[in-house]
Amino acid sequence: MLIQKPLHSIWMPSKLPNKRRKDVEFCTIQVGNVYFKVHTPTLLPASPVIARQLQAYLPTKRTVTLQAPPPPSPRHFEAFLTGVYRQSIPRALQLVTIEDMILIAEMSLNYENNAGAAWAMEGIRNSVDTTQLAADRPLRRASPEVFMRILQLFLVFPDAVACESVQSQWLSRLFRRELPPAQAIDFAWRASGSFDHLLKHALYVYMIRIQNGEQNVGRLSREQALRVTCGYHSLRVYASKICMRAPRFRRSKSCLKHNECMKTWRMCWALTVNRPSKVPRVDLLQRLKDAHGELAKDPVIAQTMHEGCRKGALKSVARTRAMISNHLHHHFDL
Numbered sequence: 001m002l003i004q005k006p007l008h009s010i011w012m013p014s015k016l017p018n019k020r021r022k023d024v025e026f027c028t029i030q031v032g033n034v035y036f037k038v039h040t041p042t043l044l045p046a047s048p049v050i051a052r053q054l055q056a057y058l059p060t061k062r063t064v065t066l067q068a069p070p071p072p073s074p075r076h077f078e079a080f081l082t083g084v085y086r087q088s089i090p091r092a093l094q095l096v097t098i099e100d101m102i103l104i105a106e107m108s109l110n111y112e113n114n115a116g117a118a119w120a121m122e123g124i125r126n127s128v129d130t131t132q133l134a135a136d137r138p139l140r141r142a143s144p145e146v147f148m149r150i151l152q153l154f155l156v157f158p159d160a161v162a163c164e165s166v167q168s169q170w171l172s173r174l175f176r177r178e179l180p181p182a183q184a185i186d187f188a189w190r191a192s193g194s195f196d197h198l199l200k201h202a203l204y205v206y207m208i209r210i211q212n213g214e215q216n217v218g219r220l221s222r223e224q225a226l227r228v229t230c231g232y233h234s235l236r237v238y239a240s241k242i243c244m245r246a247p248r249f250r251r252s253k254s255c256l257k258h259n260e261c262m263k264t265w266r267m268c269w270a271l272t273v274n275r276p277s278k279v280p281r282v283d284l285l286q287r288l289k290d291a292h293g294e295l296a297k298d299p300v301i302a303q304t305m306h307e308g309c310r311k312g313a314l315k316s317v318a319r320t321r322a323m324i325s326n327h328l329h330h331h332f333d334l
Helices: 040-046 048-057 074-084 098-110 114-127 144-156 160-175 181-190 196-211 222-244 258-273 284-297 299-304 307-326
Strands: 026-031 034-039 063-065
Touching: 026 074, 034 040, 034 074, 040 048, 040 074, 048 063, 074 098, 074 114, 098 114, 098 144, 114 144, 144 160, 144 181, 160 181, 160 196, 181 196, 181 222, 196 222, 222 258, 222 284, 258 284, 258 299, 258 307, 284 307, 299 307
Parallel strands: 026 063
Antiparallel strands: 026 034
16 A cells, blocks of 8 residues: 655645644545645645544544545645645745646635635746747647636636636647647537637637548537538628728828829739638638738839838738637627
8 A cells, every 4th residue: 555755744844833743733634545644733724625524533533534525536635735735835836737736726626725726826827828938838738628627717716818818829729730629619618608719719710620621620519510600601701802802091191192002902902812822711810811921022012002001001901800800709600
């Protein structure tokens, strides 16, 4: 039988305030075939759930097996204890993986240790910060399950900025074809409006990847597939309108020949967006991104249009793309 090294020897401070260490201050909690020796004066105030169970056994019984709810494994309980003894672990959040932080937060919530959960969430927020180098971001290689668990925690500890960052990083992985979109769709769908940003873009990715003939996209429910079909037909009609009419822009104050600018812009726009492309016509986000890049380098536009009008015209393409991205929920009838 495996004997776990007493966690208090690692996590407990060298001195307890106004108390001497006595055996009566410790009890043993058995999880599977592992025994954890814990400091009850620290543990009981941290977890009302465990306190109710231990108080029924102590002091007559010094070894206890938790019943409601039992930890799934010793690792789960060790994660919980990390949240309990957090103040005694210098720089702990810098020494563990994001999966460990998630587990600490989940187990802390499971046993009503809200302070431990909040502490772990601080580490999660720092880990999902997009100011880090891309190669150093833990979500760059994370599985869909990690994304889902983090977003579920943000339902308990709301943080709009961090939550949107996690959704955006998941979507980036979808757009790069690193993860299947169906899991993201199903997760956001079940969240009933909590992750609309993720849902509408995941539906968009699914639609595009189906258009490209990809197979590894996952399966959707009948209602979810209907939303993809709605989005396809809506975006196809919208794409036709965009191809026929160039985005509008304001005349530059110093432009003296605005009619020529407009004529050049409309001509170059029509030539660019109607040029044969491997990108599906309904993939407006990618096609507009490509069009912006081509028009920015177009020598005819550079030589014919006033510089102020040229910049305004290019900005209008970016605005159109952003508007489509922000309103995808209308196309997918969400």
